[in-house]
Amino acid sequence: MAGSGDLPPGPTATPTDLAAQVEAAVYHKASRRDQWATLFAVLKANPLTLIGFVLVAIISITGLVVYLVPLITGLAGHSVSLLPYSTIIPSGAKYLAPTWAHPFGTDGAGRDIFSRVLAAVPVDLSIGLSITLFALAVGGVLGLIAGFWDTPGTLGGITSTVILRVTDIFLAFPSLVLALAIAEVLGRGFSVALFAIAATWWPFYVRLVRGEVLAVKGAPFIVAAKAAGVSDGKILSRHIIRNIAEPLIVYYTLDVGSVLITFSTITFLGIGLPPGTAEWGSMISAYQSDLAFDAWPTLFTGLAVFITVLAFSLLGDGLRDILDPRSRRALAVTSASAGELGPSSTTS
Amino acid sequence: MGRSLSDLVVFIAKRMVQLALVLFGAIVVTFVVSHLSVSNPCLTWIGPHAGKLAYQHCVSYFGLGQPIYIQLYHYLLTLLTGNWGIDQVNQQPVLGLIAQYFPATFELVIAALILMIVVGIPLGVIAANSNGRWADHLVRVFYLSGWAVPTYLGGLLLAILVAPALHIAPTGAFTGTPPFPQRTHMSVVDALLAGNLPWTVDALEHLALPAVALAFFNLGIATRMTRASMLEVLPMEYVRTARMKGLKEFMVLYKHALRNALITTVTVLGLTAGYLLSGTVVIEEIFQWPGIGYYAYESIESYDFTGVVGTVIVFAIGVVVANLAADILYGVLDPRVEWR
Numbered sequence: 001m002a003g004s005g006d007l008p009p010g011p012t013a014t015p016t017d018l019a020a021q022v023e024a025a026v027y028h029k030a031s032r033r034d035q036w037a038t039l040f041a042v043l044k045a046n047p048l049t050l051i052g053f054v055l056v057a058i059i060s061i062t063g064l065v066v067y068l069v070p071l072i073t074g075l076a077g078h079s080v081s082l083l084p085y086s087t088i089i090p091s092g093a094k095y096l097a098p099t100w101a102h103p104f105g106t107d108g109a110g111r112d113i114f115s116r117v118l119a120a121v122p123v124d125l126s127i128g129l130s131i132t133l134f135a136l137a138v139g140g141v142l143g144l145i146a147g148f149w150d151t152p153g154t155l156g157g158i159t160s161t162v163i164l165r166v167t168d169i170f171l172a173f174p175s176l177v178l179a180l181a182i183a184e185v186l187g188r189g190f191s192v193a194l195f196a197i198a199a200t201w202w203p204f205y206v207r208l209v210r211g212e213v214l215a216v217k218g219a220p221f222i223v224a225a226k227a228a229g230v231s232d233g234k235i236l237s238r239h240i241i242r243n244i245a246e247p248l249i250v251y252y253t254l255d256v257g258s259v260l261i262t263f264s265t266i267t268f269l270g271i272g273l274p275p276g277t278a279e280w281g282s283m284i285s286a287y288q289s290d291l292a293f294d295a296w297p298t299l300f301t302g303l304a305v306f307i308t309v310l311a312f313s314l315l316g317d318g319l320r321d322i323l324d325p326r327s328r329r330a331l332a333v334t335s336a337s338a339g340e341l342g343p344s345s346t347t348s
Numbered sequence: 349m350g351r352s353l354s355d356l357v358v359f360i361a362k363r364m365v366q367l368a369l370v371l372f373g374a375i376v377v378t379f380v381v382s383h384l385s386v387s388n389p390c391l392t393w394i395g396p397h398a399g400k401l402a403y404q405h406c407v408s409y410f411g412l413g414q415p416i417y418i419q420l421y422h423y424l425l426t427l428l429t430g431n432w433g434i435d436q437v438n439q440q441p442v443l444g445l446i447a448q449y450f451p452a453t454f455e456l457v458i459a460a461l462i463l464m465i466v467v468g469i470p471l472g473v474i475a476a477n478s479n480g481r482w483a484d485h486l487v488r489v490f491y492l493s494g495w496a497v498p499t500y501l502g503g504l505l506l507a508i509l510v511a512p513a514l515h516i517a518p519t520g521a522f523t524g525t526p527p528f529p530q531r532t533h534m535s536v537v538d539a540l541l542a543g544n545l546p547w548t549v550d551a552l553e554h555l556a557l558p559a560v561a562l563a564f565f566n567l568g569i570a571t572r573m574t575r576a577s578m579l580e581v582l583p584m585e586y587v588r589t590a591r592m593k594g595l596k597e598f599m600v601l602y603k604h605a606l607r608n609a610l611i612t613t614v615t616v617l618g619l620t621a622g623y624l625l626s627g628t629v630v631i632e633e634i635f636q637w638p639g640i641g642y643y644a645y646e647s648i649e650s651y652d653f654t655g656v657v658g659t660v661i662v663f664a665i666g667v668v669v670a671n672l673a674a675d676i677l678y679g680v681l682d683p684r685v686e687w688r
Contacts, residue, residue: 048485168366169373174626174663180648181382181656261498265630268500269645284501291508302501309496317492317572 049318055311059125067122085112087119087278095294104300108290113297117304119278124308127194128260132252134198139205140248142167146206147213148236167206175200176262183271190273193266197259208251212244219243246323253316257309264305280305351686356679363675367668374664375427378657379420423657432661433654437646442658445643450662451533453632453639456562457624459555461617463563464570469613471567472574473601476609479579487575491568499627503561503634516553558635562627566620573616577609615678622670626663 043050070081085091090110091102098105104113146163149156179196186192216222217240225235264281267273273282280301287297390406407413426433432442468491475487510516530538535551581587582605590604591597628641636642640659647655679685 045480048488165369165373168370169377172370172374172664172667173377174623174629174644174660174667176629177626177644177648177656177660177663178378178381180629180645181378181660185382185651257496264498265500268498269630269633281498281500284504288504288508291504295509298501298504302497302505305498305501306493306496309498310492313492313495314488317488 046318046321048314049322052311052314052316052318055307056315059121059308059311062118063122063125066118067126083115083118085115087111087116088276091115095290097296105294105296107287107297108294113300116278116283117280117301120280120283120301120304121308123277123279124260124264124305127197127263128256128308128312131194131198131201131259131263132255135201135205135255136248136252139202140209142202143206143209144213144236144240147210148217148232148240150214163206164210167203170200170203171207173200176265179262179266180269180271183266193263193271193273196266197262201259204255205251209244209248212247213240216240216243250316250320250323253312253319255316257312257316260305260309260312351679351683355686356676359679360672360676363672367672370668371661371664375424375657375661376420378660379423379653380416382653382656383416383419427661432658435647435652435655437650437652437655442654445655446640446658446662448533449638449640449643452535452637453625453628453641455534455536455555456558456628456631456637456639457621459559460562460566460624461621463559464567464617464620467563468567468570469574469606469610472571472613473578473606473609475571475575476578476582477601484575487571491571494564494567497565499561499565499630500634502564503558503631506557506561507634511557516556558631558637561635562624562631566624566627569620570613570617573613574606574609577612578605581605581609611678611681614681615674618670618674618677620670621673622667625666625670 043053065082085102088111090106091112092106092110094106094108094110096102096106096110102112102114104117107113107116142163145156146160146167150160151157175197178200179193182196182199183192186195222235222239225239230238264279264284267277267279267281268285270282270285273279275282275286283301284298284305287301291298390403390412412419423433430443432446434440435442435445438445471487471491475484478484532538532541536548536555539547539551587600587605590600595604626641626644628637628639629645630641631637632639632641633645640662643655644659644663646652647659
């Protein structure tokens with residue numbers, strides 16, 4: 001409704017007004033209430049997506065609480081952590097099996113595994129989210145450029161070609177090997193591990209975004225907007241980005257898990273972080289030598305990685321079906337409530 | 349442009365030029381990154397107790413005092429002559445080491461691909477055929493679980509918990525030298541060539557766990573692609589016709605529908621094969637599988653430039669060749685594709 005309210009009245013419309021009119025006509029906005037109803041119906045039809053959604057919410061809240069509570073209470077004078085035990089100082093006998101006092105048992109140093117697993121949530125989660133965000137920003141901008149200004153012979157065309165060739169080179173790289181090499185030579189450390197993965201992660205997004213831009217660019221509503229004199233910047237920000245957002249959201253969600261796995265692989269191989277850090281990959285790396293006689297530490301830490309990655313995958317995989325018009329049709333056939341899905345879709 | 353053989357040759361030639369450029373770029377980037385980030389690998393190579401003279405000799409011998417572009421120029425020249433440098437740890441030519449390690453990795457990747465095809469594709473068919481029902485959800489949970497178990501964790505659990513329970517050899521390395529010539533350096537193939545059945549079984553046993561670990565992580569790709577393309581094919585009229593004329597459901601699904609649905613799956617699997625190659629790094633480290641991933645990790649650990657750059661080149665070639673193979677395969681399978 002907000003869009004149509006901006007329309008200039010009368011026949012005295014200037015070219016700019018015409019552009020605004022075209023824009024408003026192109027956008028059929030669903031009301032907010034409609035969108036929530038749709039989301040609810042879709043989640044109901046997709047139990048696995050709902051599970052993924054709930055798990056992601058729980059994990060994110062846990063991460064926030066574990067990270068923020070000591071910060072806030074620290075500001076008030078005395079730092080209080082919500083973790084049951086210290087992650088460094090032993091809190092019980094060594095190699096305890098799970099009990100009420102130590103739900104996940106204790107490790108070879110007598111440290112509470114439950115506390116360590118929880119302490120690692122903000123670390124691993126923030127890495128998964130931040131590296132994908134960085135890759136999305138860098139790869140997204142490059143992909144937009146390469147997709148939108150690709151007329152051969154122009155400055156934009158040449159820029160696009162250069163971007164795509166460089167992307168090809170980085171795509172051919174074994175990212176894990178390169179990340180390992182970078183992390184190994186730059187030394188151990190959080191920022192090094194971050195840099196190592198970020199440096200190899202963005203090319204996927206260039207390809208993805210460029211492909212989506214190319215697919216949308218020829219659509220009649222873009223041609224109409226161009227003909228009406230809407231500026232390139234406005235077409236990009238108001239039309240193209242909004243229309244390629246859905247596949248990007250899906251890919252981003254799935255990718256958080258991939259980054260988490262790659263990061264913990266690097267730390268598992270003993271390269272990313274200083275030993276003793278409460279981070280899932282490093283913990284499994286440290287616990288693996290006990291695996292033959294005490295599997296609990298490895299199993300519970302592994303379970304944390306598993307559930308986190310699975311949660312994001314379930315959510316992303318479900319989002320793919322929900323947001324992709326083709327699978328959405330298939331969904332509509334099988335679920336009774338899916339009839340509500342049609343009108344509020346924004347892509348063609 | 350059409351589908352004649354000459355079109356195919358032109359297509360392949362064009363792609364080869366592109367791929368050569370990609371490879372060149374990959375080599376340059378790896379070389380520069382690895383050389384800029386370690387200022388003095390000689391400190392590691394000659395050991396902590398070596399004298400100043402040995403150090404200076406090392407620096408001048410490897411030309412480390414020269415500007416990096418000159419080092420790069422010399423490296424590229426020697427690469428072209430087939431001399432990939434000397435591995436500083438083993439004191440052997442890198443190319444020879446790669447030739448020795450690569451077949452084992454190739455064997456592992458092929459075994460994993462076979463597992464992915466044999467298990468992943470039927471699962472995709474089942475999921476698509478019961479779209480939205482419990483079997484679909486079950487398959488989805490299964491392949492997403494494979495995806496969510498990091499390779500290192502799956503590998504560890506298989507090696508330390510599953511292998512003893514099943515009485516399977518936990519690592520990839522044979523304890524002794526097999527009593528037959530190692531012609532291909534692929535243990536199963538070598539044993540088969542020698543006609544030695546017990547050794548073949550033994551070799552397969554060694555191969556089983558690493559291959560399962562590698563395949564399980566990537567199973568979702570085959571399943572997800574098959575499911576998606578089956579969902580497109582199943583509502584088509586020719587499938588309905590096949591059902592209508594009373595064909596068995598198995599024939600309809602696997603002969604008529606899957607044939608067309610497979611085109612995308614096979615292409616994506618081809619692309620994946622390239623990435624499987626570098627995905628072996630962790631698996632080979634855990635299972636002590638004597639392949640290129642194992643060698644790559646050892647080289648990184650010992651700051652061995654020549655080894656790192658050499659293995660990165662091999663991995664990049666793998667991705668690039670897999671890309672080309674996938675393109676060709678797609679064209680061969682889909683008669684509508686024209687070679688462009």
